[in-house]
Amino acid sequence: MPSxxxxxxxxREFLRxxxxxxxxxGLFGGAAALGGAHAAAPATAYxxxxxxxxEWAFVQAAVDRLIPADAxxxxxxxxxxxxxxxxxxxxxxxxxxxxxxxxPFHPEAAPTLGYQLRFTPRELYRAGIKAVDDxxxxxxxxxxxELAPDQRDEVLRQLEGxxxxxxxxxxxxxxxxxxxxTKEGYFxxxxxxxxxxxxxxxxxxxxxxRADFMDxxxxxxxxxPLGPVSIKGARA
Amino acid sequence: xxxxxxxDAVIVGFGWTGAIMGMELAExxxxxxxxxRGEYRDTSPDFSYPGIVDELxxxxxxxxxxxxxxxxxxxxxxxxETAVPYRQYGSFLFGNNVGGAGVxxxxxxxxxxxxxxxxxxxxxxxxxxxxxxxxMQIQDYGVGYAELEPYLEKFEYLCGTSGRAGNLGGRIQxxxxxxxxxxxRDYPNPPMADTYGAQLFADAAxxxxxxxxxxxxxxxxxxxxxxxxxxxxxCNFCGFCERFGCYMYSKAAPQxxxxxxxxxxxxxxxxxxxxxxxxNLDAGGRRATGVTYVDAQGEQVEQPAELVIVAAxxxxxxxxxxxxxxxxxxxPASGTGVIGRNYAYQMMSSIAAFYDPxxxxxxxxxxxxxxxxxxxxxxxxxxxHGPHGFVGGAYLFGGQTGGRPIQQLAVPPGTPxxxxxxxxxxxxxxxxxxxxGTHGSVMAYRDRYLxxxxxxxxxxxxxLLRITFDWHDNEYRMTRFVTDRAQExxxxxxxxxxSQTVRQPGDHYDIRQYQTTHTTxxxxxxSDPSTSALNRYLQSWDVPNVFVTGASAFPQNLGYNPTGxxxxxxxxxxxxxxxxxxxxxxxxxxx
Numbered sequence: 001m002p003s004x005x006x007x008x009x010x011x012r013e014f015l016r017x018x019x020x021x022x023x024x025x026g027l028f029g030g031a032a033a034l035g036g037a038h039a040a041a042p043a044t045a046y047x048x049x050x051x052x053x054x055e056w057a058f059v060q061a062a063v064d065r066l067i068p069a070d071a072x073x074x075x076x077x078x079x080x081x082x083x084x085x086x087x088x089x090x091x092x093x094x095x096x097x098x099x100x101x102x103x104p105f106h107p108e109a110a111p112t113l114g115y116q117l118r119f120t121p122r123e124l125y126r127a128g129i130k131a132v133d134d135x136x137x138x139x140x141x142x143x144x145x146e147l148a149p150d151q152r153d154e155v156l157r158q159l160e161g162x163x164x165x166x167x168x169x170x171x172x173x174x175x176x177x178x179x180x181x182t183k184e185g186y187f188x189x190x191x192x193x194x195x196x197x198x199x200x201x202x203x204x205x206x207x208x209x210r211a212d213f214m215d216x217x218x219x220x221x222x223x224x225p226l227g228p229v230s231i232k233g234a235r236a
Numbered sequence: 237x238x239x240x241x242x243x244d245a246v247i248v249g250f251g252w253t254g255a256i257m258g259m260e261l262a263e264x265x266x267x268x269x270x271x272x273r274g275e276y277r278d279t280s281p282d283f284s285y286p287g288i289v290d291e292l293x294x295x296x297x298x299x300x301x302x303x304x305x306x307x308x309x310x311x312x313x314x315x316x317e318t319a320v321p322y323r324q325y326g327s328f329l330f331g332n333n334v335g336g337a338g339v340x341x342x343x344x345x346x347x348x349x350x351x352x353x354x355x356x357x358x359x360x361x362x363x364x365x366x367x368x369x370x371x372m373q374i375q376d377y378g379v380g381y382a383e384l385e386p387y388l389e390k391f392e393y394l395c396g397t398s399g400r401a402g403n404l405g406g407r408i409q410x411x412x413x414x415x416x417x418x419x420x421r422d423y424p425n426p427p428m429a430d431t432y433g434a435q436l437f438a439d440a441a442x443x444x445x446x447x448x449x450x451x452x453x454x455x456x457x458x459x460x461x462x463x464x465x466x467x468x469x470x471c472n473f474c475g476f477c478e479r480f481g482c483y484m485y486s487k488a489a490p491q492x493x494x495x496x497x498x499x500x501x502x503x504x505x506x507x508x509x510x511x512x513x514x515x516n517l518d519a520g521g522r523r524a525t526g527v528t529y530v531d532a533q534g535e536q537v538e539q540p541a542e543l544v545i546v547a548a549x550x551x552x553x554x555x556x557x558x559x560x561x562x563x564x565x566x567x568p569a570s571g572t573g574v575i576g577r578n579y580a581y582q583m584m585s586s587i588a589a590f591y592d593p594x595x596x597x598x599x600x601x602x603x604x605x606x607x608x609x610x611x612x613x614x615x616x617x618x619x620x621h622g623p624h625g626f627v628g629g630a631y632l633f634g635g636q637t638g639g640r641p642i643q644q645l646a647v648p649p650g651t652p653x654x655x656x657x658x659x660x661x662x663x664x665x666x667x668x669x670x671x672x673g674t675h676g677s678v679m680a681y682r683d684r685y686l687x688x689x690x691x692x693x694x695x696x697x698x699x700l701l702r703i704t705f706d707w708h709d710n711e712y713r714m715t716r717f718v719t720d721r722a723q724e725x726x727x728x729x730x731x732x733x734x735s736q737t738v739r740q741p742g743d744h745y746d747i748r749q750y751q752t753t754h755t756t757x758x759x760x761x762x763s764d765p766s767t768s769a770l771n772r773y774l775q776s777w778d779v780p781n782v783f784v785t786g787a788s789a790f791p792q793n794l795g796y797n798p799t800g801x802x803x804x805x806x807x808x809x810x811x812x813x814x815x816x817x818x819x820x821x822x823x824x825x826x827x
Contacts, residue, residue, distance in 0.1 A: 066654045072663055093297055100308040100323045102692060109320045112746040113311055116320050153655065160653070179654055187641040188292040204666035206600055206641050211289040211474035211483075213601040220432035223596040223667075231286045 046080070046193070050089035050122060057145035058129045059085050059178075065152045066182045073203030076186050076194070084185030084194030089122040096120025107170070117173060121181070128174030131166035132159065189231045198236040201228040237528070239538045243269040243505075246527055246541035248512045248556065249548030251336020252799065253785035253806045255490035255498065256391075257545045259464070260810035262504040264818060269539065270504075271529055273511040274302075274333030278491050283339075283481025291640045295479045300340045302330035307694035309551055311747055313706040315568055315683055321692050321700070327746070328753040329479070330549055334508065335490045337549060337753060338799075342478040342604030342637060343454035343487045345397045346796035347388045347804070349616035350381035350417040355792065358617060359627050368627055371682040372710065373571075373578055375791035378763040378772035381417045384804055387811070389421060391803030392452075395488030396460035396468045398425040398606055399452035413449045413610070415618045428457040428471060428606030430635070433597050433670030436589075437634020438609040440728035446611045451633065452800075453605035454488035464497045475638030477604030487604060510537075513696065515544050515560035515782060524562075524782050530696060542821075543813075546759075546784040553788040554579075554686045554758030555701040563759075563769045563778045566685050568704070574769040574777075576687045578680035578757040579703065580793035581745075583630070583711045585719040585738040586673040588646040589731035590665055597670045599639030608635035611725070614718045615677075615795040626713040630676030630795045632722045639666065646671075649735040672726050674718045675752070678711055680792040686758045705745055712741040754798050756790035761805075763825075771825040773817075774809040780823045783809055 048056045060082045069075030076082075088094050096119075105118045119127060133143040136155060140147060144155060158164045159175040166174070185194030187201075189209065195201065201208050208228030216224055229235050245261050247254045250272035261268045277283075293299045310319035331337030351358040356374045359367060368374065401422040402412025427450030430438065438448035455471035462468070471486035485492050498504055509532035516525045516538070526540035546553050557563055557575045566577040591597065601607075611632040612618060621627055638644060646669050647661040689702040719738045726734050762768025765777040774789055776782040785806045787798045794801075812824055 067659055068656050070656050070659075072656070072660050075659075097305055098297060098303065098324075100304045100321045102321070104691065106318065106320050109318075110313070110744065112744045112748065113313075113320050114322060114326055114747045115324050156654070182654075184292060184296060184642055187645075188296075189290055192292060200641070203663050204641060204645070206639060206666065209286050209289045210600075211285065211476055212472045213474065213598075214470075214472040216598065217431070217473040217601055217607065218429045220430070220435055220598075221596050222598075224598050224601075231290060233286075 046083045046086075048086040050094070051086050054133065054143065055125065055129045056082070056086070058133060058143070061145035061152060062156065062178060063182050065149060065156055066179055067186055074199035076182055078196070079186060079194055079199045080196040081182055081185035081194040084188065084192050085181055087193045088181060089125060094120065094122040096123070115173070117170070121177060124169070124174055124177050127169045128166070128178070131169045132174075135164055135166060190234070191230065191232055198228045198230055198234070202236055237536050237538050239540070242526070242540035242542070243267045244541065245269070245543040245545060246271060246539055247545040247547050248527060249336065249546070249552065250334050250490070250506060251331055251547070251549065252338040252490060253802060254545070254547035255494045256803060256806045257547055257785060257810055258504055259494050259498045260807070260814060262498060262501045264814045266503065266543075268504045269541070270506045271510040271512055271527065271539070272334055272506060272508045274508065276506075276508050277333045277335055277339065277481070278495075279481065279483065279485055283483050285483040288480055288483050289474065289476045291476075291642050294476075295640055295643055298325050298329065298479070300332060300479070300481065301325060302332040307700065309701045309703055310689045310692050311703045311705070313744055315704055319689055319702045319704070322747060326748040327751050328755055329750070330551070334506070338489045339481050339491070340479050341799060342797075344605040344797040344799075345392065345395060345399075345452045345454040345488075346800045347416060348381070348794055348796060348801050349415065349618070351617045352794045353377045353379060353381055353384065362617065363622060363627075369710070372708075373680045373682055374627070375578070375680070375760070375762050375767060377791060378761055378768070379805075379808065384808055385417070385420060387807035388800060388804035389419065390807045391800060393424050394462050394464070394493050394803070395454040396425055396456045396462055397423050397452055397454050397488070398427050398457035399423040400427050400450055402449060411449060413612050414447050415612045415615070423452065425457045425460055428453055428455065428603060430609060431473075431601055431607040433599070434607055434609040434635030436670065436729045437672055437725060440725050441609070441611050441632070441634070443728055444725060446613050446725070448609045448611050451605050451608040451610045453603065455603045455606040456486045457606060462493055464494060466493050466496050468492055471603050471606055473601045473603050473607060475600045475602045475640065477602070477637055511696065512556065513559070513698065515546070515556065515562060517561065517779065521561070522779060524779050542781065544782045546782060547786065550755050550758065550786050550788040551686070551701050553784050553786055555688070557759055557769070557784065558688050559698060562776055562782060565687060568683050568685055571682050572766070574760070574765075574767065576685045576758050577767070577769070578760050578791055579684050579686045579705060580678045580680050580756045580790070581705060582678055582752045582754045582793050582795070583676040583707070583715045583739060584673060584751050585715050585722070585736065586671055587719070587722055587726050587734050587736050589670050589672060589726050589729055590648050590733045591668040591670075591731050593664070593668055595668050597668055599636050599644065599666065599669065602636050602638040604637050608633050608637070614721050624713065624717055626710045626717070628677030628679060628710070628714050628795060630674040630714065630718040632672060632674055632718065632725065634670070634672045634725070636671050641666070648733050672722050674715065674722050675795060675797070676711070676714055676718055677795040678793045679708070680757060681708055707739065707743070707745055709741070712739065715739055754787065754793065756787040756793045756798065759784045759788040760791045761789040762791060765827045771823070773812040773824045774805060775817075775824050777823075777827055781821065783813065785809065
């Protein structure tokens with residue numbers, strides 16, 4: 001991995017710690033005003049509705065490493081993915097209302113038979129975050145959010161590979177849920193709270209909600225010239 | 237129980253086949269009632285721009301799909317295992333509401349190959365009875381291509397299908413599919429323009445001596461007025477097709493082809509939010525008296541009818557037959573019984589082709605079906621299977637249906653799933669990657685079937701349907717063979733790099749990965765009541781005033797998308813009802 005400029009790292013760390021320290025005060029706008037090469041448009045203040053202070057610190061620290069900011073483009077934290085996650089937790093999806101949740105549950109079933117845990121998404125986050133923070137407390141003497149970036153990466157890698165045994169939660173299942181939702185928030189329309197300023201769409205070249213290529217369908221191989229629009233009509 | 241006034245025909249489920257049957261029976265002058273458990277949905281306002289181009293809501297959370305929280309299926313790999321619920325969407329996607337899966341399909345509109353319809357006879361005749369394993373239960377449909385052809389055509393003209401004929405009355409046409417059965421007429425509309433990925437694929441396929449042609453697409457290539465007088469508009473390659481409703485009135489769906497006419501018929505009525513619990517039978521069990529459903533208020537209602545059309549999705553048809561006690565349930569131990577018999581699926585593989593930054597694929601320019609190129613050289617029995625030791629096959633396809641980033645962004649093999657390296661790969665790959673895939677058949681087997689789950693129930697307390705399914709050797713061999721052919725084409729496309737996803741021998745069926753919604757069988761058609769639930773007119777052998785439409789009738793699965801055949805079979809059955817059954821109600825074929 002290429003190293004990132006120190007200034008960028010310092011800015012991001014400030015951003016994250018500000019939010020960790022005082023989630024309800026909405027320092028995001030002030031922090032973003034610091035600017036820097038990859039700063040997103042100023043995000044509005046956001047106070048989490050579902051996550052507790054400790055959980056909010058965790059999700060910010062986690063999404064910041066799952067999709068970090070660097071010279072290639074914006075990271076998940078500055079695009080508001082933590083806000084996206086919190087809003088999803090408070091939605092029908094987070095409450096498990098889109099899933100069949102009748103028992104009996106057979107978590108021991110073959111993985112190829114699909115998700116068989118009794119946790120709804122919001123319950124999986126609650127149990128998973130607590131279990132990871134407990135594990136980090138035992139291993140490092142502090143919660144996940146207070147670990148250095150490379151330590152957080154190492155914990156995430158171990159969760160991904162199932163190398164950590166968590167209390168009451170399968171590590172791989174929790175990690176898979178977190179990564180899936182993080183990418184959703186990064187790439188979904190900005191109206192869900194993530195992908196602020198259509199930052200991820202600009203980075204990859206997706207025109208968003210344009211959804212009309214009548215003129216370009218007969219010009220194969222020619223780069224598409226227009227930037228993205230959002231469902232609510234914003235342009236970038 | 238509340239009892240409604242009787243109707244001539246009641247239709248259970250109001251997707252593609254329910255709408256076709258509704259129109260046909262209303263035209264015959266019957267008093268027709270369709271019962272749909274979902275809500276009314278129409279292009280405007282439900283699928284209108286820009287709300288519909290929301291990948292998270294429709295593509296990922298599945299707002300147009302049946303809510304699994306209320307009803308799902310259970311799944312196990314073998315007859316001695318305990319099945320567990322399909323709790324989240326993965327492998328296949330159930331439709332919901334008016335239009336059903338006909339709203340969120342791609343519009344990939346195929347006919348079967350002639351030999352697909354008499355598959356067992358054809359394989360036996362060409363390769364001998366010992367070519368297939370003893371537990372493979374392939375069968376004939378009981379209806380041949382020549383008799384079905386006018387009805388396949390009727391459905392294409394309803395949908396405004398865009399394509400290029402490969403065989404007009406036996407004369408092979410340049411640029412079409414040379415392996416297809418003869419057509420009386422060309423497609424109603426010319427093919428759509430090819431996307432760049434499809435062009436790269438077709439050029440490489442031609443270079444290798446194969447026969448690429450534009451995918452037949454029920455995404456209209458130009459303004460079109462169908463025989464009912466309903467108008468479709470040209471597709472604009474929006475890239476939000478499968479999993480979405482069409483805001484352009486381009487994708488054929490009941491809403492864009494039939495409903496504007498049918499809903500105005502005075503002898504037709506649709507009742508939404510009406511969940512059918514069972515088909516009611518008389519004391520002798522040989523005649524249906526109507527159905528019982530739960531209405532929007534939760535009250536049970538009896539609906540008497542002279543004729544019952546079971547027209548829900550394939551899985552739901554099988555379940556309703558089991559819950560109603562029509563036909564003997566299939567028993568895998570003895571291989572006897574018919575309801576639930578010959579459940580089958582399809583076997584897919586895909587290859588991502590990664591190009592350098594100077595190749596602008598523009599993946600977001602895509603249609604559900606149009607703009608894709610197809611190679612049919614390795615499907616059905618289009619080649620000699622003798623040396624290969626399997627039956628069936630797949631078509632190869634090149635191109636993409638869209639570039640929705642949550643679901644359709646691919647990164648090169650070896651890329652970590654997250655972190656800076658993943659993000660860099662996503663950025664570098666997105667605009668410069670296209671796909672080639674294979675879309676393959678799955679045969680029917682003695683130990684693959686559907687029945688009622690002993691444990692899990694739906695929101696109304698009725699048992700869920702249980703799937704017992706895993707892959708067999710024939711399909712592993714098929715997918716290896718066709719994927720090798722696809723890889724040869726990809727290599728000739730000269731990408732910088734490619735990566736293959738193919739099911740290896742021993743891999744279990746994985747319910748987590750979307751593969752296809754083309755589930756088939758369980759209420760199959762045929763010519764022998766001991767091995768089929770329906771006769772060649774989709775009429776129940778056991779209860780002759782019950783007809784069952786949809787892919788539940790397929791004896792095994794073919795390598796094509798099923799909707800073209802589903803529509804054709806529905807028109808074929810409707811013709812038999814109109815011209816024969818209504819004059820002399822009773823069995824159309826003597827058992």
